[in-house]
Amino acid sequence: MFTRGVQSNIGMGLGVLIFSVAMGALLAVVFCAVYGRANLSARAVAALTAGGMLVSLWIVPALKYPPNPPAVSLEETIQQRTLLYLLLVVLSAGLFVGSVLLVRRLMPKLGVWNASLAGIADYVVSMAVVFLILPGIHETPSSFPADDLYQFRLYSLGTQVVIWATIGLVFGALAAKVLEDKRASVAA
Template identity: 45%
Template sequence: MIRDLLIRGLITGVVAGLLSFGFAKTFGEPPVELAIAFEEQQAHAGHSHHDDHAHGTTTAEAAEAEPELVSRDVQAGLGLITGVVVYSAALGGIFALVFAFAYGRLGALRARATAATLALFGFVTITLVPFLKYPPNPPAVGNPETLDLRTILFFGVIALSIAAAALSVSLFRRWQARRGSWNAAQIAIATFVGLNAAALFMLPSFNDVPAAFSASLLWDFRIATFGVQAVLWATFGLLFGALAERLLEAKRPSRMTLQRG
């Protein structure tokens, strides 16, 4: 049974990757192209200014760029779709394994509801919470000297968010029998929000956006990136839930049977 769910998770991941690629290509690439144009313009202006005052070389010589290892067309086409599909397929396999563990342990939730709950859990903990503190930046935004630190902190926020979610679920299960599902859910949600709010408040912030960079362009890029993740997780919740339901709901196997499969 686990193998069957894993196959469905991989299939869902590939479909989610293709849909995410389509969204990214439609809504994410235009801001990226404009950001790259801004970066090239700033680099050209910087080289021209430096050469005119220091070396006396021509503008054409200053504008000459090193050859690209991978062309922009490949990056935006084959490279993008390959990266997105491989990532989403791997995530789909992980999602299927988590589903196999959670199915039957979330009360009376059936397969579709379980998948939707897990997808919402993943979207909030892995996408929404980190986005609130360290939203993605397009080309021309970000200080290379702080890249390593920002990367570490980004994944640190994800780890803290998952830990806060695990603690909240534990509290919900503990308080459910004493206070009822509604009160237990309020306690769990308050715990999750409070822990994440405290963590995000204490972590350092970075303001690496150039003054001349368009605020609307930055907003468009970040919303497009957020939308790609929303498409990804929505596909997991809806498509995997439908596939898993067809596999599991016919005979409604017990949790023990699922674990042995």
């Protein structure tokens, strides 16, 4: 339908923009659920939420099923790979939320530092079990240049870091402005 040139220029930019807006909306929902419960500033909550979403929605799933360049993988495995990847994203996000809730529950008994370490350990062990249960997929042809694959995966990671950092910082600044204005008007 579109040429490769259009896909790699306008299409890629539009795709990143649409993805970023969708993830920003998801961050807004999570922020609203977390902000009142956390004893942190709006900027800190937005930054921590964006960081947690980057880890749980992209970095950890990419460790098991890393991104590949278009048209490199076997076409007959695309449905299986997509379903397994989406399952892993859902499990990772759910287990991440569970670990955060565990931290909140353990904080009164263990303190912030030890509860945080327990939550991190819980998430790491839980994800290790998930990684062992889910099948590995090795569909990239051995003849594909390893340097190209490495560069693609590195650029994919860089793109996600930029997207999530931008979402977290911009949302945090805007949320802080709105919430500080509300606080000032309530105090007056």
